[in-house]
Amino acid sequence: MNYFRKNSGTGSNKQASTPLRMKIILGIIFILFATLIGQLAYLQLAYGSRFKSEVQKSDSTVVSSQVPRGVMYDAKGRVLVGNKANNAITYTKGASTSSEQIYKISNALSNYIKITNEKPTEQQEIEYYLADPEVSKRELAKLPASQKSQKLEQAQITQNVENQVRKEHIKLNSKQKTAALIFNKISGAYTLSTIYIKNKDLTNKEIAEVGEHLSELPGVGIGTDWQRSYPNGSSIQSIIGSVSTEKSGLPSDNLQYYLTQGYSRNDRVGTSYLEEEYEPLLKGTKSTSEVTTKGSGDIQQTKTVYKGQAGASLMLTIDAKYQKEVQSTLKRVYNNALSAGAARYSNGAYAIAMNPKTGALLAIAGLSHDPKKNKTTENALGAINQSFVMGSVVKGATVSGGLINKVITPTNNTLPDTAIYLPGSSVKKSVYPIGTFGSLDAETALEVSSNIYMMHLAMNWVKAKYVPKTYINMPNDSFEILRRNFNMFGLGQKTGVDLPGEVSGIQGKSFNSKGQILSGSVLDLAYGNYDAYTPIQLVQYVSTIANGGYRMQPYVVQSVGKTSSDGKKIYINYNKTPNVQQQIPWTQDELNVVRQGFWRVVHGTNGWGTAHPLKNVKPSISGKTGTAQTFYYDPDNPNRKNPPELINATFVGYAPSNNPKLAIAVVFPGLDPDMEGTYTLQVAKEMVQDYFKLHK
CATH class of the missing domain: 3.40.710.10 (DD-peptidase/beta-lactamase superfamily)
Structure with missing residues (x-):
């Protein structure tokens, strides 16, 4: 009997001590939360404006652009291959430009320019079509549950949506096709790189209208592009060689070499004969610009630091x-x-x-x-x-x-x-x-x-x-x-x-x-x-x-x-x-x-x-x-x-x-x-x- 009384007494002591421990733990937690709230309040009141300026402050990055290639002359000083300056609509991509923003810029720019020398592929049309959030949401809703299950990877769901749109055979008008081409060009651009949206057959009316609306077109600019010209005929081109286009960019077989030499992937380089043999001289020195971006990633200002140096001129022995x-x-x-x-x-x-x-x-x-x-x-x-x-x-x-x-x-x-x-x-x-x-x-x-x-x-x-x-x-x-x-x-x-x-x-x-x-x-x-x-x-x-x-x-x-x-x-x-x-x-x-x-x-x-x-x-x-x-x-x-x-x-x-x-x-x-x-x-x-x- 004494044994049972002893155990019973011990149990009653433990039950009595439990509420006390809980009170201590809850007290500590309360104090920690109070301290944290106090600290947050202090930081908000004392340093709030400072943190806000840190978030909104701008960042500067130096970017480079191509310069005219060197001119080639014959033995008598006649121009065999030169550069023809063309007005161009350019775009410099921001640090955090979203697909929806690109879609809006493409549509806005298509109001002022037409691209008739290119046609968008079916895939490019589909990607542009789905860049509209409302359209993308609507097309996703059409998919059967098995094709948009959470068990599937996002890339597979996207592919399923594209396949569905492909079966619908969407039809874009000429303005939308231009927008689709612009969307594709901008989407493929590297961050803070400048690309040409249109650099051929640009009319004065197009330049004027784009210029009037530049404030509504973030990243869009008016510049100059250079293309090879042959004032004495193209028969000599089989000796001079050719230059890659901005679209083809660096040759795939020498890609790593050019990248280590400071080229960008979309740079134009000599791909054959004299253009290739004398590429280091003909390419010139790129111009450099300081691009200032906001904390949001949008471009705030572009300032030319160095105008660059055109490529060296070659005088050939050929008459x-x-x-x-x-x-x-x-x-x-x-x-x-x-x-x-x-x-x-x-x-x-x-x-x-x-x-x-x-x-x-x-x-x-x-x-x-x-x-x-x-x-x-x-x-x-x-x-x-x-x-x-x-x-x-x-x-x-x-x-x-x-x-x-x-x-x-x-x-x-x-x-x-x-x-x-x-x-x-x-x-x-x-x-x-x-x-x-x-x-x-x-x-x-x-x-x-x-x-x-x-x-x-x-x-x-x-x-x-x-x-x-x-x-x-x-x-x-x-x-x-x-x-x-x-x-x-x-x-x-x-x-x-x-x-x-x-x-x-x-x-x-x-x-x-x-x-x-x-x-x-x-x-x-x-x-x-x-x-x-x-x-x-x-x-x-x-x-x-x-x-x-x-x-x-x-x-x-x-x-x-x-x-x-x-x-x-x-x-x-x-x-x-x-x-x-x-x-x-x-x-x-x-x-x-x-x-x-x-x-x-x-x-x-x-x-x-x-x-x-x-x-x-x-x-x-x-x-x-x-x-x-x-x-x-x-x-x-x-x-x-x-x-x-x-x-x-x-x-x-x-x-x-x-x-x-x-x-x-x-x-x-x-x-x-x-x-x-x-x-x-x-x-x-x-x-x-x-x-x-x-x-x-």
């Missing part, structure tokens, strides 16, 4: 008038070849002119032809990125190598003109009948374009062992010996021209699958019927002969400078210095052998001379013709049996013969061998005559 003449001549003669059926399977034609003493390129013309569609387009840069087996035009390098390596000498260079008979293959000979000549000296061999002479010279040079119809033994380094010689003249390697995309040519195989040297191909290489070269390599090669042995680096940009603000003067900061890449180690007597041979190709009296139609051209031309066997390749039928047999027709030359100021190369690949004609000589003739007519 616009001569370029136009060469391109016109090439096109006319090539069309004649097409009409005659001679170029049915041809893939184009190329012509290039160079100052042999400096390396300055004077004209680069090219055509690309699609035999399937029978369509011809301009392709001047094919002269640096297309390779062809060039034929006998390279024989000047073969003879030079024989002289330099003392295989022949200026006074002892006669070789037998007997055809080459290799075991298991057809006879290797020249164009003229076997037995026409018993022997030939180097000058005559060049004049009549003897393949036999070049093959005998090559065999002596590499010390081959040869027994007609029995065997031929070529040292394993034979290809290396001949190619090293051709490389001295620039054949088979990049010239280093200041244009992107140059190729080095195509080198044929040296050995078969068993590791045996292809002896017959060594002989083919000697007279230009094996490796493939580019037209620009040909003109560098013939220039080396023309100037006495200096392989000059070709170039297109002569100088870099700055155009005055009125556009009338150019202040030159840099001039290109001609660059000698290699000097040919021949004597004057050795050089004279080759030059005499080239002169006789045009002016000789032998009936097998190959360029006599140029004999009466003034000033005097020296040069070399060439043909090389090729075949038509059908990309749709690569394994086609018995493809048409064709020839590549070529010519290299220089004028005047005694003091060369012009070197040229002409290439007509893929001609019908029965209809070769004199197409390359026709182009060469007019290239020389037109140049000296313009440069008296």
Whole structure:
């Protein structure tokens, strides 16, 4: 009994202490709340205005804008590519611009401007349509419960709404379509970046109306945009290249590079040829502005800090008038070849002119032809990125190598003109009948374009062992010996021209699958019927002969400078210095052998001379013709049996013969061998005559 009384007493004490503890805890909580309320009241009364100003205070950010790209001039100071200033409606996006605000601005701006050169896509129309809160709410209500369940992600619900609107086939009027385009442009803009809403065909009325309502259009402004213009025609554009649009922005393949260089994603950059090669100079220095924003994110003020610096000006070595003449001549003669059926399977034609003493390129013309569609387009840069087996035009390098390596000498260079008979293959000979000549000296061999002479010279040079119809033994380094010689003249390697995309040519195989040297191909290489070269390599090669042995680096940009603000003067900061890449180690007597041979190709009296139609051209031309066997390749039928047999027709030359100021190369690949004609000589003739007519 005492035990139960004790426990009972203890229980009554605990029950008595509980209310006291609760009172203590509640008291503490009350005191804390009272302290918090007091502190909030104190802060509100003492610092309220200060906090309010902090929220409303503005913030400044520096933003940049593009400046006009550099101008390009021809050798005579004519503008090849400039900038056309266009009035533009701009928009600078605030830090916290909502979709609803963009919708309102787009609708308001569409009252004053029209965009007719673009059409919104279906997706853009839907996004604009749903930007109206009332419309979005109404369309959401139409969805079945399963498509707007809280279990779905918001992106999926949005997609469901868009799919529903797509099925409704909404129709926007012209004003709404303009608003949809504006909405899309602004929505895609980066915060505090300035974009062009309309920068083409902006009328004075549109400018005036937008200007009157700028206070109602936050972020909208009136500015100037620049677009590339070609006052001397667009034919030179295939050399100059192109610039990306604001819409396409930075090229995706070089995106990270440009971003690290300070570009914005929608900046316009050079995407090909000179525009790309000289992008760092042409882009200029961006202007900078200080954009002040309110605490709400709206733009309060924009102030120009630095006007920027327009891109550098480039003066090219190309004469616009001569370029136009060469391109016109090439096109006319090539069309004649097409009409005659001679170029049915041809893939184009190329012509290039160079100052042999400096390396300055004077004209680069090219055509690309699609035999399937029978369509011809301009392709001047094919002269640096297309390779062809060039034929006998390279024989000047073969003879030079024989002289330099003392295989022949200026006074002892006669070789037998007997055809080459290799075991298991057809006879290797020249164009003229076997037995026409018993022997030939180097000058005559060049004049009549003897393949036999070049093959005998090559065999002596590499010390081959040869027994007609029995065997031929070529040292394993034979290809290396001949190619090293051709490389001295620039054949088979990049010239280093200041244009992107140059190729080095195509080198044929040296050995078969068993590791045996292809002896017959060594002989083919000697007279230009094996490796493939580019037209620009040909003109560098013939220039080396023309100037006495200096392989000059070709170039297109002569100088870099700055155009005055009125556009009338150019202040030159840099001039290109001609660059000698290699000097040919021949004597004057050795050089004279080759030059005499080239002169006789045009002016000789032998009936097998190959360029006599140029004999009466003034000033005097020296040069070399060439043909090389090729075949038509059908990309749709690569394994086609018995493809048409064709020839590549070529010519290299220089004028005047005694003091060369012009070197040229002409290439007509893929001609019908029965209809070769004199197409390359026709182009060469007019290239020389037109140049000296313009440069008296």
